[in-house]
Amino acid sequence: MNELFTVLLLLTGAFLILTAAIGVVRLPDVLCRSHAVAKALTLGMFLMLLGLWVHLDDSSAALKITLAIFFQLVTIPVASHLVGLLALQKKLPRWKERPMDDHRKTEPP
Amino acid sequence: MMTYALIIAELTMTVSILLGLYRLMRGPHVIDRVMAFDLITTCAVGLIVLLSIQWGTAMYLELILIVSLLGFLTTVAFVFYLNKPGTDEPAKSEIRKTKSEPRQP
Numbered sequence: 001m002n003e004l005f006t007v008l009l010l011l012t013g014a015f016l017i018l019t020a021a022i023g024v025v026r027l028p029d030v031l032c033r034s035h036a037v038a039k040a041l042t043l044g045m046f047l048m049l050l051g052l053w054v055h056l057d058d059s060s061a062a063l064k065i066t067l068a069i070f071f072q073l074v075t076i077p078v079a080s081h082l083v084g085l086l087a088l089q090k091k092l093p094r095w096k097e098r099p100m101d102d103h104r105k106t107e108p109p
Numbered sequence: 110m111m112t113y114a115l116i117i118a119e120l121t122m123t124v125s126i127l128l129g130l131y132r133l134m135r136g137p138h139v140i141d142r143v144m145a146f147d148l149i150t151t152c153a154v155g156l157i158v159l160l161s162i163q164w165g166t167a168m169y170l171e172l173i174l175i176v177s178l179l180g181f182l183t184t185v186a187f188v189f190y191l192n193k194p195g196t197d198e199p200a201k202s203e204i205r206k207t208k209s210e211p212r213q214p
Binding site: 003004006007010011013014015017018020021022024025030033034037041044045048049051052055056058060061064065067068071072075076078079080082083086087089090092 | 110111114115117118121122124125129131138140141143144145147151152154158159161162165167170174177178180181184185188191192
């Protein structure tokens with residue numbers, strides 16, 4: 001039962017991280033790529049650390065794993081947000097076929 | 110079942126690191142490369158998690174903490190450095206201009 005739970009958590013986390021990597025390669029824009037990194041990578045690392053916690057089943061390791069999960073949950077979205085803010089400040093070329101957003105100067109027809 | 114799951118997960122993390130290396134090599138701007146480096150650091154943390162499951166020890170938890178915090182710190186340092194004015198990389202047209210300048214006279 002314990003092993004089955006660990007395997008499920010590990011495989012789900014690994015495939016979420018693979019999703020993040022595919023998004024980083026294939027999405028067209030810096031902001032889109034930072035979106036892929038922020039969401040999929042955070043959930044993937046969360047699930048993998050939970051799998052480690054279930055597998056070890058050790059009360060002395062619980063504090064460190066909780067700290068690691070907390071740091072991952074805090075730092076990955078903050079880093080991705082900083083990257084997106086920098087990309088918006090530098091006015092990098094963006095995806096041409098993007099839907100309407102608030103930063104577009106001209107009115108849509 | 111556990112060994113097959115570990116092998117599949119390690120292969121998946123390796124493929125993610127290779128995709129991140131592709132973006133790191135290819136990325137059109139520095140910001141893309143910073144983000145790919147963030148992805149690679151997090152995948153390395155995931156590999157450490159998989160190894161510590163495979164060997165059944167709790168000794169690598171400090172390593173997990175340290176590597177993840179170092180990855181975040183490098184991203185923040187890169188963003189802080191790139192945020193200063195004058196550190197932007199020149200556009201490709203300017204590079205071409207400076208290269209073709211000595212030929213004109």
